[in-house]
Amino acid sequence: MTQGSAAARAADSVELLHDLHRDVSALTFPLEIPGVDGEREAKERVLTQVASHLLPRIAEQGTPAVVVLGGPTGAGKSTLLNSLVGREVSPAGVLRPTTRRAVAAHHPTVHSVPLRDLADSVASAAIPPGVVLVDAPDLDSLERANRSAATRLLAAADLWILVTTAARYGDMIPWSQVIRARDRGLQLAVVLNRVPGAARKQVRADLTERLDQIGLGNSPLFLIPDVGPHEGLLAEEQVADLREWLRAATGRHQARGIVRRTAAGACGALSESVGGLVAGVGAQRAAAARLRTETLEGLRGPQADLAYAIETGQCAAGAPTTRWETFAPAGMLFAPFSIPGSRASTTARAITDRTIALMRLATDVEGAIVTLLADAIHDAAGSIHREWRAASALHLLEDPEPVSAAGARERAERAVEEWQHEVDRILDSEKVTALASLTDPTGVSALVVAAVGGVGGASVAVSHFLSREVTSAARDALLGAARHAVGATAEPYLKALRSVPDASVEERLAAHARQLEDLT
Incomplete structure (x- = not known):
């Protein structure tokens, strides 16, 4: 590969990594579904690998190798770093955890220190110029933030020195991390601390066999003898072998080799990690689709029941029908509407009294419509809220409280008021002269409301004096308003689901994963 083509490839790689970092930074996993914690942690590892590991190495050829001292609680990582430096730079002691903020030790000639966002430099x-030596928090810390920081540091490392003890080298957590590091090409060395003299040979053989079983049998292994309780630095002879190996392994040319090999392996592992994020986005989208279906299903029953009640005239049951029958007989206010050809008083007083009676009927x-609609709204809201609570998704809502009965009634009253205005607009296009001698426009509107509600006499009157189409149009308007009012209870939930990444995010991440494979 020529120098020019290598530079072009590096430029393309940098652009790809910047695009990947942008898209992963914007990525969210809002729904609490199985595996989501792992997806969120994987996102942070990817961001760390890109920003703190790959981009600096591809964009800046002289970047020093990052060597992380990582391991379980109390293994002596801080003491080991202090001993390699020759003075205390990272707190060590019996309190746990001692390392809360990572410490990165480097040679004074290194000005571009990696991991400034993750560690104090x-x-x-005493540190070789080609390396930055990092004391990481405990991998098995009781504090989640410390565990996360340790994992992120390993994601940014070129070389991991696993620091453990003769009593703890079999712990599961460090070994699971070792296998993950192996899979992404991270080179490994092991420091076994506090090894009793009598068990030295046996422990070395057992640990070497374990490493060999996972393909890391050639990893350098350093044993530090158990000297009993002590404070301060380790004796120089206890760290001399590690210091010399570190100096030899991270010389100028060797450090660049470590960086190149780790970067190549990291690109392959990163492709797999991004593929995992793609799967995570797919799982989020599938869960969101299910929740959307359940949300809309929560509307279906209340909307159908309400529509049936309106269409079958249930809003006229009780008081409305009783009021109509009271004023319908001959000589009463509603007689002209109920008895064809009956004579009716057309005086101003009679028209006013008839209009007032019609308004009370309406x-x-x-009131009956409002009650039915409020119940439907409340039922739908409760059903949807229960589904979201079961899915642990209420945190996505701006207001996670369900609609109260009072709130449902307020919504119903507004919807019915808007429908009344729609009835008036329908009547504006109708000739109502036949009713002008019996009631005023307010009474005509009230008569149509009663007809839509299911008052039989009112329906007959509207058909006779106006047309059946008026009642039909007004009823359709009510059905639409009621359906919309009930459906509005789902809007905050459906809006919240927009925080779930869409298909375009999944497609972009999948494309990045394919492009990363070309870098390996």
């Missing part, structure tokens, strides 16, 4: 001439009908 300390300059020391008020009864509207």
